[in-house]
Amino acid sequence: MLQFQEAARIKNLPPYLFARIEQLIAAKKEQGVDVISLGIGDPDLPTPDHIVAELKKEAENPANHQYPSSVGMLSYRQAVADFYKQRFGVKLNPKTEVVTLMGSKEGIAHISFCYLNSGDVILIPDPGYPVYAGGAILAGGQPYNLKVTAANGFKPNYADVPVDIAKKAKMLFINYPNNPTGATADLKFFEETVAFAKENEILVCHDLAYSEIAFDGYRPPSFLEVPGAKVVGIEFGSVSKPYNMTGWRIGWAVGHPEVVESLGRLKSNIDSGQFQAIQYAAIKGLTGSQQALEDNIAIYEQRRKIVMDGLKEMGWHLEAPKATFYVWAPVPKGYTSTSFAEDVLEKTGVVITPGNGYGDNGEGYFRISLTVATERLKEAFARLKKNLGNLEF
Ligand SMILES: *Cc1c(COP(=O)(O)O)cnc(C)c1O
Numbered sequence: 001m002l003q004f005q006e007a008a009r010i011k012n013l014p015p016y017l018f019a020r021i022e023q024l025i026a027a028k029k030e031q032g033v034d035v036i037s038l039g040i041g042d043p044d045l046p047t048p049d050h051i052v053a054e055l056k057k058e059a060e061n062p063a064n065h066q067y068p069s070s071v072g073m074l075s076y077r078q079a080v081a082d083f084y085k086q087r088f089g090v091k092l093n094p095k096t097e098v099v100t101l102m103g104s105k106e107g108i109a110h111i112s113f114c115y116l117n118s119g120d121v122i123l124i125p126d127p128g129y130p131v132y133a134g135g136a137i138l139a140g141g142q143p144y145n146l147k148v149t150a151a152n153g154f155k156p157n158y159a160d161v162p163v164d165i166a167k168k169a170k171m172l173f174i175n176y177p178n179n180p181t182g183a184t185a186d187l188k189f190f191e192e193t194v195a196f197a198k199e200n201e202i203l204v205c206h207d208l209a210y211s212e213i214a215f216d217g218y219r220p221p222s223f224l225e226v227p228g229a230k231v232v233g234i235e236f237g238s239v240s241k242p243y244n245m246t247g248w249r250i251g252w253a254v255g256h257p258e259v260v261e262s263l264g265r266l267k268s269n270i271d272s273g274q275f276q277a278i279q280y281a282a283i284k285g286l287t288g289s290q291q292a293l294e295d296n297i298a299i300y301e302q303r304r305k306i307v308m309d310g311l312k313e314m315g316w317h318l319e320a321p322k323a324t325f326y327v328w329a330p331v332p333k334g335y336t337s338t339s340f341a342e343d344v345l346e347k348t349g350v351v352i353t354p355g356n357g358y359g360d361n362g363e364g365y366f367r368i369s370l371t372v373a374t375e376r377l378k379e380a381f382a383r384l385k386k387n388l389g390n391l392e393f
Pocket residue numbers: 041102103104105106129175179207209237238239240241246249250251
């Protein structure tokens with residue numbers, strides 16, 4: 001066997017957080033443990049029927065069997081623009097301000113290749129979705145972590161960014177409603193973000209994956225609702241979370257037309273776009289009945305109650321998240337993120353995500369995902385209450 005030297009950019013790249021967790025689960029299952037995973041944020045409920053039906057119909061049409069356009073069908077981009085108009089009151093030109101992605105994750109990873117030269121600084125929230133740093137590192141960029149804490153509602157305080165770093169930074173990622181913390185942001189925070197970006201000439205990338213997963217009547221805003229946002233940034237979105245379509249791989253980036261064009265040009269050199277039948281199915285999701293989404297939210301609300309009540313009984317004092325299907329909680333006294341996750345798995349067969357998997361500053365926390373069957377979630381909490389003993393905070 002020849003020994004191949006991995007490229008430097010790959011050598012130090014850790015396996016993706018959930019690839020590790022999947023290995024752990026597999027090992028436990030092999031030992032015969034009935035594992036309940038509250039780890040991965042991946043809707044357990046099926047894609048609504050009318051969306052699946054559209055895929056079937058379009059899959060049979062030979063017109064969809066050839067290479068699609070890499071930026072996506074105009075009708076798909078129009079559906080995204082219509083969604084923005086209806087949902088956020090934001091006007092987008094589907095020809096120049098919308099690009100189709102094969103899931104928003106790839107666009108989030110690829111955008112760094114468009115705007116970072118080797119060594120360029122990018123501001124990344126810590127804790128945060130691991131793809132922001134992963135993409136930046138692959139592109140040769142240098143992440144600078146913005147520590148976000150409970151005291152500041154898990155939002156960066158731009159006044160704390162050292163002036164030389166702010167001046168050097170080329171890009172900034174933000175994400176509200178937030179994975180993993182469940183934090184939300186209002187328009188005032190987005191206005192501060194626009195001002196900071198203008199002042200320092202920074203490209204803002206807002207990840208809006210969870211705009212539709214919100215509770216108690218709360219409607220998360222788009223970054224693009226704020227005047228001037230389109231001048232400084234783009235927003236990523238996806239049908240994955242609202243329509244239980246994580247397996248289908250389709251999303252979008254919208255906003256600043258030159259940035260949208262640049263991402264589209266990069267992608268046209270790498271992929272050849274998403275299967276048109278999937279684009280048609282996503283259009284159905286965005287423009288068809290939203291009843292299934294509403295039903296889903298009601299189910300997540302029930303599960304959120306099970307988790308919040310369970311944690312409260314065990315001694316946690318937390319506010320329920322207003323959005324996302326995550327509950328972010330501090331570990332009890334005497335534990336680290338890892339030791340708590342390991343102890344929970346060992347004693348109960350329940351998988352939780354250690355907070356330090358989202359960045360060093362996530363240390364001391366863990367994340368529970370609501371994307372597991374309600375009965376299994378109840379069973380998980382019954383096991384936690386029975387087997388964890390007295391916890392101190
Ligand atoms: C799930 C998720 C995404 C989107 O995933 P895709 O399926 O690739 O569209 C993006 N950002 C965050 C923070 C997520 O949790």
